[in-house]
Amino acid sequence: MATIVASSKPVTVDPLRHSAPLGAVLAFLGVARCMPLLHSSQGCAALAKVLLTRHFRETIPLQTSALSEITTILGSGDSLLAGIDTVADRQQPELIAVITTGLVDAAGEDVRRTLRLRTAGPPVVLAAVSDLGGGLEQGYCAAVEALIAELALPRNGVSIDDQVTLLPGPVLTPLDVEELARTAQAFGLRTVVLPDSSRSLDGHLDADWDPLLSGGTPLSAIAAAGRSAAVLALGSGLATAGRMLAGPEAWTVPHAVGLDASDALVAHLAAVAGREVPEALRHWRSRLTDGLLDASGVLAGRRVALALEPDLLSGVAALLTEAGCHVVTAITPTASDHLGAMPCDEVVIGDFEDAEDRTRDGGAELLVASSHGAAAARRLGIPLLRLGFPVVDRLGAQHLTSVGYRGSLRLLFAAANELLAARDLAPTPPTTSREGPC
Amino acid sequence: MTGQGSPGRTTVRVGSAAGRADAGGAESCSSGESARRPSCPLPTPGAASGGCAYDGSAITLVPVADVAHLVHGPIGCVGNSWETRGSLSSGPTLYRRAFTTAMGEHDVIFGGEARLREAVLDVGRRFRPAAVFVYLTCVPALIGDDVEAICRDAAAELGIPVVPVLAAGFAGTKNAGNRLGGAALLTHVIGTAEPSYTTAYDVNLIGEYNIAGELWQIQPLLDRLGIRVLSRISGDARYAELTWAHRAKASMVVCSRALLSLAADLQSQYGVPWFEGSFYGVRATSEALRGFAQVLGDPELADRTEAVVAEQEARVAARLTPYRQRLAGVRAVLYTGGVKSWSMVAALQDTGVEVVATGTTKSSPDDVTRIRGLLGADAQLIEEGNPRDLLRIVRESGATLLAAGGRNRYTAMKGRVAFLDVNQERHQAYAGYDGVVALAAEIDRILSSPVFDRVRRPPPWAAGTPSRTLDNPRVPLGLEG
Ligand code: SF4
Numbered sequence: 001m002a003t004i005v006a007s008s009k010p011v012t013v014d015p016l017r018h019s020a021p022l023g024a025v026l027a028f029l030g031v032a033r034c035m036p037l038l039h040s041s042q043g044c045a046a047l048a049k050v051l052l053t054r055h056f057r058e059t060i061p062l063q064t065s066a067l068s069e070i071t072t073i074l075g076s077g078d079s080l081l082a083g084i085d086t087v088a089d090r091q092q093p094e095l096i097a098v099i100t101t102g103l104v105d106a107a108g109e110d111v112r113r114t115l116r117l118r119t120a121g122p123p124v125v126l127a128a129v130s131d132l133g134g135g136l137e138q139g140y141c142a143a144v145e146a147l148i149a150e151l152a153l154p155r156n157g158v159s160i161d162d163q164v165t166l167l168p169g170p171v172l173t174p175l176d177v178e179e180l181a182r183t184a185q186a187f188g189l190r191t192v193v194l195p196d197s198s199r200s201l202d203g204h205l206d207a208d209w210d211p212l213l214s215g216g217t218p219l220s221a222i223a224a225a226g227r228s229a230a231v232l233a234l235g236s237g238l239a240t241a242g243r244m245l246a247g248p249e250a251w252t253v254p255h256a257v258g259l260d261a262s263d264a265l266v267a268h269l270a271a272v273a274g275r276e277v278p279e280a281l282r283h284w285r286s287r288l289t290d291g292l293l294d295a296s297g298v299l300a301g302r303r304v305a306l307a308l309e310p311d312l313l314s315g316v317a318a319l320l321t322e323a324g325c326h327v328v329t330a331i332t333p334t335a336s337d338h339l340g341a342m343p344c345d346e347v348v349i350g351d352f353e354d355a356e357d358r359t360r361d362g363g364a365e366l367l368v369a370s371s372h373g374a375a376a377a378r379r380l381g382i383p384l385l386r387l388g389f390p391v392v393d394r395l396g397a398q399h400l401t402s403v404g405y406r407g408s409l410r411l412l413f414a415a416a417n418e419l420l421a422a423r424d425l426a427p428t429p430p431t432t433s434r435e436g437p438c
Numbered sequence: 439m440t441g442q443g444s445p446g447r448t449t450v451r452v453g454s455a456a457g458r459a460d461a462g463g464a465e466s467c468s469s470g471e472s473a474r475r476p477s478c479p480l481p482t483p484g485a486a487s488g489g490c491a492y493d494g495s496a497i498t499l500v501p502v503a504d505v506a507h508l509v510h511g512p513i514g515c516v517g518n519s520w521e522t523r524g525s526l527s528s529g530p531t532l533y534r535r536a537f538t539t540a541m542g543e544h545d546v547i548f549g550g551e552a553r554l555r556e557a558v559l560d561v562g563r564r565f566r567p568a569a570v571f572v573y574l575t576c577v578p579a580l581i582g583d584d585v586e587a588i589c590r591d592a593a594a595e596l597g598i599p600v601v602p603v604l605a606a607g608f609a610g611t612k613n614a615g616n617r618l619g620g621a622a623l624l625t626h627v628i629g630t631a632e633p634s635y636t637t638a639y640d641v642n643l644i645g646e647y648n649i650a651g652e653l654w655q656i657q658p659l660l661d662r663l664g665i666r667v668l669s670r671i672s673g674d675a676r677y678a679e680l681t682w683a684h685r686a687k688a689s690m691v692v693c694s695r696a697l698l699s700l701a702a703d704l705q706s707q708y709g710v711p712w713f714e715g716s717f718y719g720v721r722a723t724s725e726a727l728r729g730f731a732q733v734l735g736d737p738e739l740a741d742r743t744e745a746v747v748a749e750q751e752a753r754v755a756a757r758l759t760p761y762r763q764r765l766a767g768v769r770a771v772l773y774t775g776g777v778k779s780w781s782m783v784a785a786l787q788d789t790g791v792e793v794v795a796t797g798t799t800k801s802s803p804d805d806v807t808r809i810r811g812l813l814g815a816d817a818q819l820i821e822e823g824n825p826r827d828l829l830r831i832v833r834e835s836g837a838t839l840l841a842a843g844g845r846n847r848y849t850a851m852k853g854r855v856a857f858l859d860v861n862q863e864r865h866q867a868y869a870g871y872d873g874v875v876a877l878a879a880e881i882d883r884i885l886s887s888p889v890f891d892r893v894r895r896p897p898p899w900a901a902g903t904p905s906r907t908l909d910n911p912r913v914p915l916g917l918e919g
């Protein structure tokens with residue numbers, strides 16, 4: 001059990017937290033032919049786009065209402081409506097996602113009222129978020145809730161027996177999302193995945209260039225999301241979204257990382273499907289258990305530090321603890337209920353400066369964090385296992401999986417290999433002097 | 439290149455204080471002015487691209503290495519942009535750390551001044567910076583936080599300079615932000631201290647950001663001429679050297695239209711003459727070196743410069759010859775804005791590449807004239823290049839290389855075209871004579887990749903496509919045989 005500590009510095013140094021609007025954009029990029037539009041000054045969109053582009057190595061569709069000082073003060077509604085019309089015309093999206101920011105929040109705009117003035121054009125959903133509060137997780141989950149509220153058909157008793165709705169959380173990589181869907185499909189279940197980045201942000205080459213991403217959850221699938229036999233959410237912030245679709249029946253867990261959490265996911269799917277666990281999955285489980293044994297020599301007793309988004313933080317802590325590591329410090333940008341149950345002494349809501357200080361104090365031998373942790377790891381002289389967002393100084397961010405038996409095994413080996421690569425295994429000769437030539 | 443017809447060659451453009459109006463002209467589209475002046479187009483909602491004024495001010499000032507750069511605003515402003523720029527430092531690394539007040543709802547209701555004050559004091563005490571630069575962003579500008587007053591009080595309390603940079607994002611474009619960053623230096627930093635000694639050959643470099651170490655390609659050339667860089671504004675700079683920029687005998691504005699106004703103000707207030715130039719390409723580099731001699735008005739320096747130029751041009755010509763042969767016939771589309779558009783055109787031409795189209799966003803009429811001089815009257819000029827247009831232009835012009843900023847890297851990849859990064863995030867330095875050779879080598883290396891052909895080939899099971907092997911795989915220079 002962990003105590004939650006909030007860092008109490010008057011300044012944030014090397015932030016771990018991302019803005020909520022960024023999280024909302026991330027969610028909307030997993031919806032088919034969706035164009036996200038930040039209701040902001042143009043810099044917010046430009047900077048977010050650069051960051052997403054660097055991480056995913058894709059051209060990212062993202063536009064802005066391009067507010068100036070004057071339009072912010074005099075009323076930004078016209079700019080928003082003009083921006084919507086322009087992207088509807090230029091990119092021909094099937095859905096436009098409006099994401100508010102700190103600027104319109106501070107200006108006190110009634111965006112919902114503005115949107116009601118529209119009479120034609122593609123549907124618009126609104127994620128009413130702000131970079132004045134919350135982080136990536138809050139923005140992402142607000143976007144998913146907005147999609148459900150606007151586009152999912154109401155639950156009215158009709159349910160499609162062999163269909164499950166999967167809600168992947170903000171920390172799942174595109175290949176994690178695919179792993180989650182495949183795991184459910186292995187039970188013969190049909191899946192609705194919302195949002196589905198597995199074919200939109202996964203990094204693939206299309207025949208032609210299009211300003212919108214290919215892949216993503218089709219609007220028809222979102223409509224049917226509430227008609228499934230079961231709803232599974234992999235992300236603690238998605239509890240509300242799950243409830244919107246399935247009431248108290250929705251199954252929400254913070255993660256499916258490590259043996260125990262993967263077992264829980266598989267057992268739940270088996271119960272939903274009313275079927276035995278398929279052989280292929282059982283075999284993957286045996287690979288993970290074998291991998292845990294193989295890695296135990298490297299990882300047992302090792303001291304690790306984590307600086308990650310909440311769901312990923314507890315997932316990675318679970319896996320590495322199963323492998324015998326000690327989590328000496330865990331830093332996360334925003335609070336979450338499940339953090340108290342983590343297998344470490346304390347969880348700090350803080351930034352990379354906190355992470356660096358506590359990693360040093362805890363004598364950690366490995367830091368698990370995004371590319372922003374590289375400078376701290378270098379100063380500390382310990383390896384960095386890159387995970388989370390953003391990973392911009394290595395290729396293949398989409399492939400950094402952690403979900404299920406297969407994802408856990410990848411992560412486990414990656415952690416062990418970082419330590420193997422860093423450790424100088426040769427013993428140091430003693431410095432005692434000796435007679436004669438050396 | 440020496441010996442080849444160089445239609446774009448012009449004598450160095452020497453500025454004057456009277457040129458202030460011209461210098462400021464295209465770039466004054468900032469706070470207040472933008473709405474009133476028809477020449478300052480507002481960004482189009484739904485079709486905007488490019489950063490904000492805050493971003494621009496950070497590009498200009500964050501390279502100052504021993505300063506703590508504190509962003510007063512919500513988490514998004516710095517959260518999305520830290521560690522994205524390629525300015526290097528030969529010493530302190532404090533500038534790489536991201537400090538922010540990370541404003542919340544509470545600050546909007548009660549004002550962000552108290553939080554800012556505490557943040558400045560905390561950073562000043564714990565990190566012991568040479569100075570703190572405080573960057574204003576949209577939200578605190580909207581709610582009217584008095585950043586200047588906070589900075590004044592905190593400076594008194596800390597005993598170090600605390601400089602307000604008033605370039606809230608919504609005040610204008612990235613270019614306007616560059617200019618406002620320069621204005622912050624002029625108002626609060628330049629002229630606040632004196633160098634321990636001066637020489638007749640002290641100069642400022644303005645708008646050189648030491649991307650990937652470019653300053654270090656230039657500085658040895660200046661050393662050979664006996665020119666001392668008194669103030670770097672701002673690549674690899676330390677705070678102290680900014681304070682005495684007014685004692686330079688000349689300023690060179692390096693590839694930055696937005697910072698011409700800073701140079702012009704240094705002339706009108708302190709009598710420092712200036713000229714504008716670039717270190718991209720052989721011709722531009724030689725021009726720039728001659729520019730110092732011309733502006734410093736020293737015939738003996740001019741003679742020395744001619745000797746160095748002749749020697750360097752001969753040396754670089756010899757080194758470029760094999761690349762020029764290999765790159766002959768390679769067509770490139772360049773998409774970068776401002777002054778860099780013409781200087782990069784010249785640099786690419788020096789490597790033997792044929793530039794078939796170039797971007798002119800943010801370029802002044804003067805830049806465009808220079809481009810036309812380099813490319814000929816029927817060169818294709820790209821006003822606003824969205825990814826789709828860029829790929830179309832590449833295809834239609836038969837180009838095999840897109841040279842642009844990092845944001846278009848994946849435009850090129852999706853179009854299966856080789857890509858050369860020419861903006862601030864890159865890891866290669868292309869300045870000075872050696873930089874042109876590095877540029878040629880990089881283009882040669884990039885074009886040697888067989889993947890662009892390979893990924894175009896349909897898979898063997900696709901109907902009606904005979905399988906074939908790749909024709910003429912390229913091998914980069916130095917790796918053949
Ligand atoms: S436009 Fe304003 S709020 Fe957005 S990044 Fe720039 S300064 Fe920050």
